[in-house]
Amino acid sequence: MKRAQLITGLILVGAVIVAALISLAWTPFDPIRVVPGQRLQGPGWPHLLGTDGFGIDIFSRLLVGARTTLIVGIISVGIAAVIGVPLGMLAGQVGGWLDQLVMRVSDVVYAFPALLLAILLASVFGASTLTAMVAIGVASIPAFARVARAGTLQVVASDFVLAARGAGTSRWGIAVRHVAPNIAPVVGVQASVGFATAILAEAALSYLGLGTPRPTPTWGNMLRDAQQYLFVAPLQAVWPGLAIAVAVLGFNLLGDGLRDYLDPRLREVP
Amino acid sequence: SGSVVPSPTAPEHTLTVAATLEPAALDPWHNTAASIPQVLLYNVYETLVKVNSEGELKPLLAQTWTVSTDRLTYTFVLNPAAKFASGKPVDAAAVVANIERMKSDPKLIETLRAQLAVIAGAKVIDEHQVAITLTHPSVMWLYDMSSSLGMILDPSFTGDLANATAGSGPYYVKAHDKGQDIVLAKSDSYWGTPARYDDVTFRYIADPNAQNAAMLSGDLDVISNLQAPDSLPQFADPSRFTVTKGTTNGEVVLGLNHKSKALANLKVRQALTAAIDRRALLDTVWNGEGTLIGSMAVPTDPWYEDLSGLNPYDPAKAKQLLAEAGYAKGLTLRMRVPVVPYAVKSAQFVASQLRDVGVTVKVEELDFTRWLSEVFTNGDYDMTIVAHVEARDLGKFANPNYYWHYGSAEFAELYRQADEAADDQAVAKMKLAVRYLADDCAAIWLFALPNLVVTKNTVDGVPANATTLSFDLTTIASR
């Protein structure tokens, strides 16, 4: 059951990654070239999933969309992790007023929901993938900082860190050799969940018109564009919706699966 | 707002109209938004003359008018029955007071100020006669008087325009719930044919899809102008809906910045025009609804002729022209468009087709305010797409400072001559000016927006064409 979650997650996430990789080398059709005569075709051959309102092959756009989606996830999670994890570790290891400062600042950032930040940033720098990624990334920093801090506190309180100090290991050495490897799993779980959040946030931003501008295909703006054909060609909206759901589900399952897999207490629930 | 369970007893006494953009304020003299006259013009404020659905000038507050032979003095005979909601008569003094008020208003918006400039003065002849003199003859100015410029406000009114009973029209403004709707109520003392409805609600729903959903769920009576023509099949059921199709004054213009080096070259402009299949664009972007136009005139303009075939789709010729202009190796242009459905979709189409002839288009989407400041005011763009919704607005091309920076002195002269021409020659001269624009590829005219009004099939009398910015309620009735 626990394994099933992990494996399902791996398969779904793997599918998204494979789609993104394929799109780098090849797509069945040009994902941005408008073909006026072929609008809104149903699924079939050669357009596996049909064509959109511009006569573009939906399958090709989905493949490219997987890439955008992954990039959004990687960059925003990257920003959040690269800033959040060291901050959290620092707060946890040094403690005292630094800890208080980091945590209070992260509280304030937390009060800025990602979307609010994205709205603000998009209005300052214009709607683009970059601003969306930065906004989502910055807004997720507190989550990573918290997770890293909690993990660090736990590790630092453990006897093996005391033993390492007794063995003369420096603070830096403890951070690198003891804290980092031991919080890596929880950070990994958070990253996986962060990916799912980022994908959903990008979709929401696209819906509000603050995401990636056309013609670059993202699942979010495909979904948004599909709305107008809701009654004429409902499948238009099904494909990107499904893709988003699959990716989010995949990353969430992966995260949950990892968490359960790594937490022996939960593994032995009576 | 609307009701979920419509009361079975016909006819209805309220009407709910969906509109897209909400005006921030209800003061047309200090706000440019086209959404203000949509609600107020003809419904709340009346003008001396009015443009009907066919584009013809008709009497409203003025029963008749005469033009002096030098075409500089217009004398209007006011309808003696006309009176404001306050009960005061709409007399010559009120007309003069309105013109003078605007003339002395330092904050008057620029569009009105420009239109006002042609008026030399106004004077009371008797209680019901007023004479207006012009600085030079103009065909356009009487049309202007049928728009916001000509709205006659009760001179004695001193209240808040948001709850205004300051007009002479069949309705007055009852309430404006910001973010939601504006409610007009029947003016009981209206001097003409009484209003059909007790209350008319303009409900603002920005998202076209949400408008459709509200209509389909029975919450609306009218969609004032459908912004998602692809959804028309949803309203195919004749037992529930009626769709009225007509034209508007909105030319969707692919504006070219003539200050941009490549675009100052006629060959490039011709190439770009030939590279875009406008029929396919209209089919793809606006579901084939609307009219192909080849220049700055729409079918309801008296000087309209179909020029859409003038520079037909021919990618091979486009490539050749580009090569001749020295851009055989390619050309990169920035297209900055406001985030409105027709512009965004057209931009994607245009970018794709221009790519086929070797022109790289970088599309940027800006929200409208930003578009106004960066594209419209600062001219920081190569290409843009926007619908010019005002009536008879080809004169914009005569202004070299307008955001296209189209500096053709020849056109300016052609336009001036046409505007000052006598009635019998005006149309022919306008046609010359219009054709000049097309030949010079001053811009690329993608299409004219259609007027697509969806109503419950219980609603009747919707005018086919939107010849002014007004959503004219006076002809609408329920069956």
Add this chain to the structure above:
Amino acid sequence: MSLLEISDLGIEFGRRRVRALDGISFTIEPGQRLGLIGESGSGKTVTALAVMGLLPPNAVVSGSIRLAGDELLGLDEGELAKRRGKLVSMVFQEPMTALDPTMRVGRQVAEVLRLHTGTESGPARERVVAMLADVGLDDPQRVADAFPHQLSGGQRQRAILAMALINSPELVICDEPTTALDVTVQAMVLQKLDQALTASGAACLFITHDLAVVSQVCDQVMVMLDGRIVEAGSVEKLFTNPEHPYTRGLVATARLDQVPPGQRLPVVEDFYSGGHR
């Protein structure tokens, strides 16, 4: 009739059927105190949980458990719940976590009483305070009004003891009740347990890995090794004349006080080298 009759009890865990108990049999008579010792992981707790019917759902149980004449295996949850806390009750190892941290101690004890006897809350409170006094708490009123975190480990363990005894069960199962306590506190808790059991006449299954402790509470002892009972008998006999080599090793290592300081201590491997890790 024996109070508890276990025969050929086998327990396996999970899909891979890891064997935790390997067909054990024993009986407890009314009032009898039986000790169960063995190293960590030998199956002591599993045995106790099987009697309580609290094994996790992934456990596969075979054999028979008869309590006061009724077969427990196969009984539905409702029937088991009726017996728990009334006929048989249990004291767990960790006093720090065995009480609900959000509920006052007195109320937790009273709930057990009211659950099975339907006593009104007024009289229930009196009984609870009396019971708390019986297990040796000096200030039962205060303890009753305290939240668990306001009590020391020894106080908490005695409160848990009160919970286990308040319905005068026939059988009390103690799973290492003093392992987490200080030596001084341990001595006190064991003493009170002894008194309370004597007073109520309840039988007791006492689980521990400390031979000294078991010798203070019980008369009969079983030694468990890798899911089997390898030896059983009176405390006296076990310590003076252990038969199984493992038991012999266990007894030898336990007697730290009999080896002069600094000298090599006997280890279990000196006696028994089979089976376990």
Add this chain to the structure above:
Amino acid sequence: MGLPLRILRRVGVFVASLLGASLLIFLVTKALPGDVAQVILGTDATPEAVATLRSQLGLDQPLAVQYFSWLGGLLTGDFGHSHLSGDPVLGLLAPRIAVTMWLVLIGLVGSILLAIPAGMIAALKRRSWAGTLVSVSAQIGIAIPVFWGGILAVVVFAVWLRWLPANGYVPLLTNPAQWALHLILPGLTLAGVQAAVLTRYVRSAFLEVLNEDYYRTARSVGWTPMRALLRHGLRNAAISLVTVVGLQLSSVLVGAIVVETVFSLPGLGSLLLDAVAQRDLFVVQGTVMFLVVAVLTISALVDLSYLLIDPRQRTTAGGQR
């Protein structure tokens, strides 16, 4: 540390957070492109007029002065004026607060009411089909974008079935029945999506309780699993859930912004989006500030509510664990 001291400390942190947030908002909105004065006066204004307006608005003063006068205004309830309509920002906010508040309230309460039983079933019956079904539905619910859920709800309940209005809002006092009808779909959309998220937390909180010794104790004294979980689990799970709900708040608010767009509700979210699009600086500042203050206030209240739920926090003794 005494209870009053702890409350005082929490309040201090709250005030510091507010200051930090206000500074952040001020600086970010300062970076908005386009000259505010230019935007107000429109495209044809003369440079002199723009300059005059700039000094009228205090835009030519040093940033620090602008910040403190803005902050001072906030404290006295003066959020500035909308550039577009000239209305006071507070006046624009006021009618919209109610809309968003109702939405958030329904979303929050609805999601809690849905998620607690669902999470309990998912935890307790995790080995049977019922629990698996709940868990799987929750996972799928999380994976569906809010706006997509909302649009689907409109299609089904408004367009096909025509049971409910597709969008729009009627104030409570104008027509209570219509008010309720118009809030059902958006409220349920928000609650549904949040419930899916919350269910996972509830499930793991209850799983944790199932692991606890005191749950085993409760079972051992004769409670059935469900009743043991209700009597001893709920309160304990609530402690960890309160944190989650506090953290959820900002995501409910975000959800509300999106839902307001889907259902064309005149709430703070649509006000904010419009104001950003129209570059209405003071409205943007005011709205964001209000939202952030709301989030911070509620998270402070959540922190303080621990003191009520968890007796370990209440007493002066820090606990002997």
Add this chain to the structure above:
Amino acid sequence: MTEPVYRAEALTRSFTTGGRTVRALAGVDLELARGGRLGIVGESGSGKSTLVRLLAGLDRPTSGTVWFEGKPISTLPERELGFLRASVQLVFQDPRSSLNPRMRVGQIITEPLRSKLVRRQLPADVDHQERLAEVLTAVDLPLDAADRFPHEFSGGQRQRIAIARALAPKPEVLIADEPVSALDVSVRAQVLNLLTDLVASAGLTLIVVSHDLMVVRHLCDQLAVMRAGQIVEAGPAESVYTDPQQDYTKALLAAVPRIRSTGPLTPPRG
């Protein structure tokens, strides 16, 4: 008189958590000669671990001073504690938590040798692999244990790994905080035997903390009894054990559970 290895004067240590102050140590004086074996006993919370941490230089006293081989260590900054780290090593109570689960046994054991502080104190030619083999042999573990992870070992074996780590830099002082409390009776004897042997063969100075008087008596020649942050009784182990002066010590002794039997012990058979 030779300089004692350890000397402590008027040591106090207070902790403040959540605004409440706990006096973990309330004035402790102590002296330990080279080669001495000191046992510290006392009830839970009496300050045993706190005292030991101060002696090991892993924590700083609120007031008072600790001298190690004549040098005051309480005020030295961490980076100057190299000599202490090289000469004093620690073994903790729970072998599960005192070994970093994500490091191989070999890495764990050689960590003191590689740490910056200790490295400088050691002869330059120390061969890590050689030393690793030596200590593994000393604690009776197979050499291939070095390549495995801690979780692959039983509790007793893990405690031996911890002891091996402590022995690696050839310390003069070994401090063990409840080294056998977490172990099963059957394994406890093995570890105690190992400690006895090592201390004797290497001539280590030993400090053992335990709440079990028997353990302390077995390992040590001196005894200190702690209560509420103070040493209430100290002296030669045997005399404290057989002739306790303080009531508290008597109570501690009386509470030790004894096997209720008088019969002779079965002699060990090979």
